[in-house]
Amino acid sequence: MFYFLMWMGNVPRSILWFVHFSGGVVVVVVVVVVVVVVVVVVVVVVVVVVVVVVVVVVRVNAELKGLDVDSPVTEHIQVNKAPKMRCRTYRAHGQINPYVSSPCHTEMPLTEKGQIVPKPEEEVAQKKKLSQKKRKKQKLMARE
Numbered sequence: 001m002f003y004f005l006m007w008m009g010n011v012p013r014s015i016l017w018f019v020h021f022s023g024g025v026v027v028v029v030v031v032v033v034v035v036v037v038v039v040v041v042v043v044v045v046v047v048v049v050v051v052v053v054v055v056v057v058v059r060v061n062a063e064l065k066g067l068d069v070d071s072p073v074t075e076h077i078q079v080n081k082a083p084k085m086r087c088r089t090y091r092a093h094g095q096i097n098p099y100v101s102s103p104c105h106t107e108m109p110l111t112e113k114g115q116i117v118p119k120p121e122e123e124v125a126q127k128k129k130l131s132q133k134k135r136k137k138q139k140l141m142a143r144e
Contacts, residue, residue, distance in 0.1 A: 058072060068112065072111065072112060073112070075111055077108050084101065086100055087099045
């Protein structure tokens with residue numbers, strides 16, 4: 001958990017590349033440590049702050065519940081669309097301009113690291129089930 005927070009602290013100093021297409025902005029490289037001269041360079045601060053706040057809240061909740069603070073592991077992070085929120089500006093001649101924001105719900109389920117359980121040794125090897133045909137054949141062979 002500590003290393004994650006330390007790594008997230010260095011992200012604002014890194015850069016994130018975006019490429020412009022007709023449809024909007026598309027992420028090309030997640031995080032680049034080496035500074036490269038690019039036309040569009042966006043410093044990721046807001047996203048990092050949100051994730052760090054969530055991790056700190058998880059850490060505090062784990063301490064309050066008496067769980068091990070270093071054992072939680074992130075299974076996955078899922079971002080879902082939320083309903084768009086509107087704020088309107090009324091201008092001259094009856095024009096209305098909507099400011100539409102695009103909020104999201106972020107899910108970050110954590111689980112506690114499990115201990116490795118050794119595989120139990122087989123006590124008695126179970127006999128394989130035989131078909132009726134094979135059993136009859138073995139019976140005949142045993143008679144002779």
